[in-house]
Amino acid sequence: MCGVLFLYDTCLTPEECRARGGQALLALAHRGPDEGADAYHAGAWLGHRRLSIIDLGSSKQPMFDPEGRHALSYNGEIYNYRELREELLGKWTFRTSGDTEVLLAGLVTKGPKFLDRMEGMWAFVLWDAKQRRLLAARDRFGKKPLYFAVVDRRMACASELPALKRLLAQGSWSEDLDSTADYFRYGYALPGKTAFVGINEILPGHWLEWRAEDGALSQRRYWSLPAERFGGSVIEGEELLRSGIHRAVARRMVADIEVGCLLSGGIDSTIVASQAAALAAPRRLKTFTVSFADASYDESPFARAVASELQCEHHEEVLASHDPDTIQGLIARHFGQPFADPSVLPTALVSRLAARSVKVALSGDGADEVFCGYERYRARVILRWYTRIPVGLRGIAEQAILRLSEPTAHHSGSLRKKAHLFIRQIRQWQRATPYVAPELFAPEWIERLLPDLAKRGHAAPELPAAKSPGDIEAMMRTDALVYLPQDILQKTDRASMAHSLELRAPFLDSDLVTLAYSFPTNWHAGLVRGKRLLRRAARDLLPDPVARRGKQGFSVPVGDWFRGALGDLMPTMLTRDPGPLDPTVAAKLLREHRSGSRDHGLQLWAIYVYLTCRDQRLWSGAYD
Numbered sequence: 001m002c003g004v005l006f007l008y009d010t011c012l013t014p015e016e017c018r019a020r021g022g023q024a025l026l027a028l029a030h031r032g033p034d035e036g037a038d039a040y041h042a043g044a045w046l047g048h049r050r051l052s053i054i055d056l057g058s059s060k061q062p063m064f065d066p067e068g069r070h071a072l073s074y075n076g077e078i079y080n081y082r083e084l085r086e087e088l089l090g091k092w093t094f095r096t097s098g099d100t101e102v103l104l105a106g107l108v109t110k111g112p113k114f115l116d117r118m119e120g121m122w123a124f125v126l127w128d129a130k131q132r133r134l135l136a137a138r139d140r141f142g143k144k145p146l147y148f149a150v151v152d153r154r155m156a157c158a159s160e161l162p163a164l165k166r167l168l169a170q171g172s173w174s175e176d177l178d179s180t181a182d183y184f185r186y187g188y189a190l191p192g193k194t195a196f197v198g199i200n201e202i203l204p205g206h207w208l209e210w211r212a213e214d215g216a217l218s219q220r221r222y223w224s225l226p227a228e229r230f231g232g233s234v235i236e237g238e239e240l241l242r243s244g245i246h247r248a249v250a251r252r253m254v255a256d257i258e259v260g261c262l263l264s265g266g267i268d269s270t271i272v273a274s275q276a277a278a279l280a281a282p283r284r285l286k287t288f289t290v291s292f293a294d295a296s297y298d299e300s301p302f303a304r305a306v307a308s309e310l311q312c313e314h315h316e317e318v319l320a321s322h323d324p325d326t327i328q329g330l331i332a333r334h335f336g337q338p339f340a341d342p343s344v345l346p347t348a349l350v351s352r353l354a355a356r357s358v359k360v361a362l363s364g365d366g367a368d369e370v371f372c373g374y375e376r377y378r379a380r381v382i383l384r385w386y387t388r389i390p391v392g393l394r395g396i397a398e399q400a401i402l403r404l405s406e407p408t409a410h411h412s413g414s415l416r417k418k419a420h421l422f423i424r425q426i427r428q429w430q431r432a433t434p435y436v437a438p439e440l441f442a443p444e445w446i447e448r449l450l451p452d453l454a455k456r457g458h459a460a461p462e463l464p465a466a467k468s469p470g471d472i473e474a475m476m477r478t479d480a481l482v483y484l485p486q487d488i489l490q491k492t493d494r495a496s497m498a499h500s501l502e503l504r505a506p507f508l509d510s511d512l513v514t515l516a517y518s519f520p521t522n523w524h525a526g527l528v529r530g531k532r533l534l535r536r537a538a539r540d541l542l543p544d545p546v547a548r549r550g551k552q553g554f555s556v557p558v559g560d561w562f563r564g565a566l567g568d569l570m571p572t573m574l575t576r577d578p579g580p581l582d583p584t585v586a587a588k589l590l591r592e593h594r595s596g597s598r599d600h601g602l603q604l605w606a607i608y609v610y611l612t613c614r615d616q617r618l619w620s621g622a623y624d
């Protein structure tokens with residue numbers, strides 16, 4: 001993958017732009033270690049870091065059109081670029097054989113409507129020197145990031161926040177307290193927002209236009225979640241789904257170098273690996289996984305069994321404990337803002353492992369949102385039956401469950417853990433507020449932990465309307481618009497690119513997504529497990545132990561860490577600079593957790609990451 005940079009600042013000379021941009025290029029070196037280049041063009045500076053995947057010897061960036069009017073810096077892969085190239089031959093004389101020039105040709109000749117024809121993942125900036133206009137965009141689901149800031153008539157864009165700081169080398173970034181409130185509710189900033197005032201991210205499925213002449217800025221949607229309805233039978237749906245998965249994986253095997261696969265041992269990555277192994281033959285597919293010492297979190301035996309059956313070249317590494325330097329490095333050099341999902345640690349570890357052997361790997365990301373895989377969807381099905389129990393009996397049952405101590409074991413192996421999680425879920429749904437994303441802290445805890453921010457937060461983006469309290473489809477679509485880009489895809493992009501590894505997600509193929517969302521929800525959701533249709537369509541691709549498994553996810557035993565060494569660090573961190581946090585409430589959470597009565601591991605991790613950001617002076621530090 002690559003890194004993208006753009007700077008327009010009339011207060012700077014070309015030499016000053018290049019000097020500042022050079023620092024930003026260094027900050028993005030991990031995204032493109034193969035080459036770094038820049039260009040100053042009609043008042044604008046463009047920078048690019050390249051990870052060479054297609055057309056290795058050519059396709060240099062920034063790339064200019066033959067007239068020298070347009071300059072492009074692009075991060076991504078367009079999987080159908082060969083077909084698009086054929087369509088453009090009558091309008092463009094190609095000088096290279098890669099997808100970068102196809103994107104440039106399409107944008108110059110067709111404008112933003114060309115985005116509708118593209119299949120892949122992307123973030124780019126296109127500078128029009130004649131009209132002094134910037135066009136920038138992100139892919140449909142936001143797999144690739146692009147942040148921006150507009151100050152007066154100055155505009156800056158970057159693939160990552162730490163690089164954007166170097167482009168804006170003056171003053172300090174102030175904390176957006178609405179985003180801080182959102183962070184403690186959900187674990188991340190909401191779409192389009194960041195942890196900083198005036199620093200934004202282009203929304204997934206949108207393109208942005210900025211004009212230097214008058215500073216006018218607009219952002220427009222070019223793609224929405226599909227709403228078509230399938231009219232065929234379940235058998236016909238299975239057949240179409242199976243062929244769609246094969247086509248999606250085949251598209252993402254397109255590269256001029258070897259492609260590997262991250263393999264967790266769950267059904268999503270197993271399906272992808274099965275298809276990829278067949279397409280890679282006679283070469284043995286390389287697969288990669290992370291194991292844990294805690295057996296309730298460890299999926300590596302399943303991954304090993306799948307790799308053996310598929311005759312893959314399997315690689316494995318153990319995540320034994322938490323290393324504070326790892327998360328501090330990820331925050332400071334890659335995220336640049338609080339991010340509360342601890343599974344970024346094994347994702348970074350498996351990415352480092354894979355990057356030793358390949359530059360590109362496939363993953364199973366997106367399948368849970370598209371095929372109804374999360375346990376919270378199954379809980380929604382159970383809720384329909386649960387609400388038929390008299391209110392008094394439900395209250396007695398809930399209080400009895402909450403009086404039980406809560407283990408730190410993974411919920412897949414603990415009935416008590418599942419019961420606690422279910423009670424939390426139904427209490428979230430019983431509140432009148434619409435569903436935005438899984439809650440990290442319940443409102444009553446927000447009021448105590450962040451008393452000055454309890455009523456703050458950004459408005460949620462436009463979300464699908466629920467037809468009923470048990471509308472699973474609306475929940476799935478909302479997760480695709482919020483949880484997927486802000487948590488899953490942000491995590492996988494930063495963790496993989498930290499090690500110069502490109503990750504591709506076949507389950508987010510736009511044709512496959514359109515097909516999956518066209519099916520009736522009850523084809524996906526079940527009382528016992530989710531992904532019903534996906535399991536049926538891929539049943540001969542799944543070994544029996546994998547096919548019978550429930551949802552586990554890429555979880556981390558943070559609960560145990562806070563009952564050990566990581567918990568010992570927290571009291572000191574709370575005394576240094578807690579910001580809007582009430583340290584006495586945070587200390588109470590820690591005591592409850594360490595006593596064994598409750599598992600506050602994820603909540604304590606969110607506090608720990610936020611305090612780490614304050615220790616690193618992300619908000620008070622200078623841009624450079």
